[in-house]
Amino acid sequence: MLAAVTDTPPYLAIADDLARIIARSRPGAKLPSEYELAQTYGRNRQTARAALQELERRQLVRRVQGQGTFVAKRIEFRVGGGAPPSWSETVRRVGAEPRVETERIRRTEAARWATDELQLEPGAEVYVLSRRRYVNDEPAGWAETQIVADLADGLDTRLQDGASLYRTLEDEYGLQPMRGSYRGAIELAPTWVARRLGLVARPWTIEFRSRADCELRGCPIEVTRGWLRTDVFQLVVEMNWNRGGGIER
Numbered sequence: 001m002l003a004a005v006t007d008t009p010p011y012l013a014i015a016d017d018l019a020r021i022i023a024r025s026r027p028g029a030k031l032p033s034e035y036e037l038a039q040t041y042g043r044n045r046q047t048a049r050a051a052l053q054e055l056e057r058r059q060l061v062r063r064v065q066g067q068g069t070f071v072a073k074r075i076e077f078r079v080g081g082g083a084p085p086s087w088s089e090t091v092r093r094v095g096a097e098p099r100v101e102t103e104r105i106r107r108t109e110a111a112r113w114a115t116d117e118l119q120l121e122p123g124a125e126v127y128v129l130s131r132r133r134y135v136n137d138e139p140a141g142w143a144e145t146q147i148v149a150d151l152a153d154g155l156d157t158r159l160q161d162g163a164s165l166y167r168t169l170e171d172e173y174g175l176q177p178m179r180g181s182y183r184g185a186i187e188l189a190p191t192w193v194a195r196r197l198g199l200v201a202r203p204w205t206i207e208f209r210s211r212a213d214c215e216l217r218g219c220p221i222e223v224t225r226g227w228l229r230t231d232v233f234q235l236v237v238e239m240n241w242n243r244g245g246g247i248e249r
Contacts, residue, residue: 010041010043010047011047011048011050011051011054012051012054014037014041014043014047014048014051015051015052015054015055015058017041018031018037018051018055019055019058019060022055022060022061022071025071026071027071027072027073028070028071028073029070029071030068030069030070030071031052031061031068031069031070031071033068033069034048034049034052035048037051037052052069055069056069056203056231059072059074059230059231060072061231062229062231062232063199063200064198064199064200065198065199065200072231072232073232074230074231074232074233074234075091075094075095075096075135075232075233075234076094076233076234076236077090077091077206077228077233077234077235077236078090078093078094078236078237078238079179079182079184079210079235079236079237079238080179080182080237080238080239081238081239083179083238084166084177084179085166085177085178085179085180085210085212086164086165086166086167086177087100087133087141087143087164087166088100088164088166088167089164089166091135096135096136097135097136097137098133098134098135099133099134099135099137099162100131100132100133100134100162100163100164101131101132101133101134101161101162102129102130102131102159102161102162103130103131103132104128104129104130105127105128105129105130105155105156105159106127106128106156107125107126107127107128107149107156108125108126108128109123109124109125109126110124110125110126110146111128111146113225114126114146114223117181117211117220117223118146118148118211118220118222118223119219119220120148124148124149124150125149125150126146126147126148126149127146127147127149127152127155127156128144128145128146129144129145129146129147129155129159129165130142130143130144131143131144131145132196132197133226133228135232138232139196139197139198139199139229140197140228140229140232140233141197141205141226141227141228141229141232141233142193142196142197142226142227143224143225143226143227144224144225144226145165145222145223145224146222146223146224147165147169147221147222148219148220148221148222151173151175151214151219151221152169152173152175152221155168158172165222166212169212169221169222175214175216175217175221176214176215176216177212177213177214177215177221177222178212178213178214178215179210179211179212179213180210180211180212180213180220181209181210181211182208182209182210182211182237183208183209183210184206184207184208184235184237185206185207185208186204186205186206186207186230187204187205187206187207187227188202188203188204188205189202189203189204189205189207189227190202190227193205193227197227197229199229203229203230203231204230205227205228205229205230206227206228206229206230206233206235207225207226207227208224208225208226208227208228208235209223209224209225210223210224211223211224212224
């Protein structure tokens, strides 16, 4: 119970009090419901709901539709600095357990947004791979990848469900994927992405677009567009400057 009356709006005072409790709590711990918080702090449910929404804005909790509100644990998602262009390996490097779930893989004509990135002629074919991404069995992101079909013929049968695309391209096709480009921005998740991740409303996400190139051939292999949950990931971009003033990839 809050002891002192201040000029701070009630929902912010409750949020600040809960933030102190969260700092001592384990990741994944469940917070009281709106009704329970309203009873504890002597306020109405609307105020309790606003407090939880404030904690969500601070990335301290995650709200799962139909299940409740939980203490969040954010992990670093590192781009650059020698990190491989592999989502699974990037997650593993920070001590978390990644998992991917394939929704669909098909061979089709490359989308217009991917044609230039992959340096393809109009009408060229790609494999389109749609996947949900999990961290410690929690939904953490969704991505669609377009892979140059001529470089990975038969990918739809050779990529095992749940396997790393990076490892498959390296081991099955002899390609050596390296980071070609990466763009990330904080954006509201599209409604259909939020639904896929079981999220309430349209939360802020890291919307990204990345490209992997073949180190041996010097040509693009794949381009990915996706979304990562900001209550799970903290995006860290590293650039190493060489003595000549350029950037080392």
